[in-house]
Amino acid sequence: MSKSTQGRKSKVIILAMVLLLPGFLYIAVNRLGSNEYVSLPVFGEKKLSGEMKRNWGREYPDTIFHTLSDINFLNLKGDSVTLLDVDTAMTVVHLFYSKDQSFSRLMLDNIDGLANRFKENPLVRFYSISVDPQETVASLQAFTKKYKQIDQRHWQVVFHPSVNIFDYAKKDLLIDAMVDPSDSTKFLISNQFVLIDSKGRIRGYYDVSQKVDVDRLEDEIKLQVVEEVRNRPLKIETH
Known part of the structure; x- marks a missing residue:
């Protein structure tokens, strides 16, 4: 050849x-x-509904996850706001009170940085929730004076919940919160940020005292944004 x-x-x-x-x-x-796809875990109690769902051509058992219930607050302007009122958004939540200059101040400092980095993304919301029943608009405004343009960065600092905030923290957010037994003017609160998806499910916990956890929160917010966008139903315009 x-x-x-x-x-x-x-x-x-x-x-x-x-x-x-x-x-x-x-x-x-x-x-x-x-x-x-890489996906964050879902925290809280889970149970099967007994039905099957279909996604990407595959069937799988339908699971009922722990979800947060809606709750109303007052914000820095004294206006009523609702947690999880935007079903296309994911939310980062934490507890604090204005008489606390340690963990509470550290939490707001970190949320301030995160809110600034995600200020152009309307999918990401931040809620700083005061547990102090004596909190007022004036005390919160004084405590947050150093943070600029809070409401323009999808960040709400809120107080006066419509339900018992300590029960809500334990049953819905699955974190600890209580009045200090040794001093009723102080509160024992969780030092964690809680990441919640658009369905009201808890997708992550992050220790404010650990920089690696705060950095992980920023990365996992981005990861959750991808999941939210991917799972959002396509909208067909009609003319």
């Missing part, structure tokens, strides 16, 4: 591989592989 004939056969084989390989890989991925 001449070298020219061998060369032509080699070219034919290479061309066939170039043409057939993409199709083969497509079939292999669809039959053997699956579309997998």
Whole structure:
């Protein structure tokens, strides 16, 4: 067999591989592989509904997750606001009170930085919730005076909840909060940020005293944004 004939056969084989390989890989991925995305865990009690759901052509058992209930507050302007009132947004929540200059101040400092970094993204909301029943608009305004343009960065500093905030913290947010047994003017509150998705499910806890946790919160907010956008139903415009 001449070298020219061998060369032509080699070219034919290479061309066939170039043409057939993409199709083969497509079939292999669809039959053997699956579309997998990194997803944050869902915290709290879970139970099966007994029904099946379908996603990306695959069936799976429908799971009922722990979700937060709606709750109303007053904000820095004295206006009523509702936690989780925007179903396309994810929310970062934490507890504090204005007489506390340690964890409460550290939490607001960190939320201030996060709210500034995500100020252009309307999908991300921040709620700083005071647990002090004696809190007022004036005391909160004084405590937050150093933070600029709070309401313009999708950040709400709120007080006077419509329900018992200590019960809500334990049953809904699944974090600790109580009046200090040794001093009724002080409160024992969780030092964690709570990440909540658009369905009201808890997707993460982050210790404010650990920089690695605060950095992880920023990364996981971005990860959750991807999940929220990916799962949002397509809107078809009608003319």
